[in-house]
Amino acid sequence: MERLQKVIAQAGITSRRKAESLILAGRVKVNGEVVKTLGTKVGERATIEVDDVPITKEAPVYYVLYKPRKVISAVKDDKDRKVVTDFIDEEEARIYPVGRLDYDTSGLIILTNDGEFSNLMMHPKSKIKKTYIAKIKGKPSRETLKQLAKGVQLEDGKTLPAKVSFKSGNKQNDTSIIELVITEGRNHQVRRMLEAVGHPVLKLKREQYGLLTLETMQPGDYRPLKPIEVSRLRELAVT
Template structure:
């Protein structure tokens, strides 16, 4: 943050402490101090020289960082786990910033996962209207017909959700093993979207991997490896999100 004025809730969110929406609630609840004075009005602005406290804890002004992790299977998409299981931040050793994953990949799902300390960036990407293209490759039990697969585009009802794919592409079939490998493209990303969608059609997912997230791919990475996003990649993703949620 420079010396120009920024909205207080935006600065809090960018620090990675919480989302912008929760930051707004903290302000309204009188949990935020600026220069030792409680600030409870939304729209209040601050600069880089101001001292900010969240629930009595000084706000650390970290530079924003953005990472892409090739998440392996059998790993929790969190910064900690009360059962002692491996979490995604275990793979990013030597990083001093308080990073956290943007969204989630299931325990048994591998592939692209983004991590950051920029709460505003994360909140933007997780906005319900953000239609970033995500491509998954699934190995499923059974060989559905073209008519059944066509239902993916129309929508499959699961509980109270209508789960849709924007596109699909059959990569291979194995009649002896009665399996199919299919590429599925999503714009939205509801909880266990691909798995629930295929289960409703009667073809459970045996293995699932997210291979692309917008312009980002897994090229050059092995499971458990990560890399920093370059400024161009961050800008592309941010601009796309900003266009959609306006």
């Protein structure tokens, strides 16, 4: 027996939190009866409907994709631009990206049909480290690097402490390469942090997510995650 909201999330319909909202709104039926009680447990043979559409209990799948630039972190786009799911067309499950990378940002992104896993990865309390390499305008001073490390005040609050490393500089082009390791996942966070300290991002790439890296991968490449990797990511999210 599993909790109803967990079964809905694992079917790839939505996150567990949103599944709870669907239940409370009376949009979920179990064996033909509307269920509004959170925590209701259902068996494997139960027929579950969301908005009168039966859900399919798909086996959970997990992929890591090296997202190229100029690709949308979504399952579809109203402007008919390329989206991350276009790269894994052989998968029949309804997969979707965990979080997002900006249109102009490349790098590592996870795709899955496991709503519970996705919600865990994106939870505000998750402390999974995400490593970015940024090409920026200008050369940051030591004081600026310390400021980034301690936290930058943005319009939605001060960022958590980060690990910041200066990698290289190009005097001729007045640009620098720096590495940032953060645990948060705010929208456009790295770009906003660097903009706030006077060094706009020219190019951005996410190179690592927890234990996952882009080693041996090229833009557009993907691979399924190993069970041990999925388990380790779950552990990292709650430690």
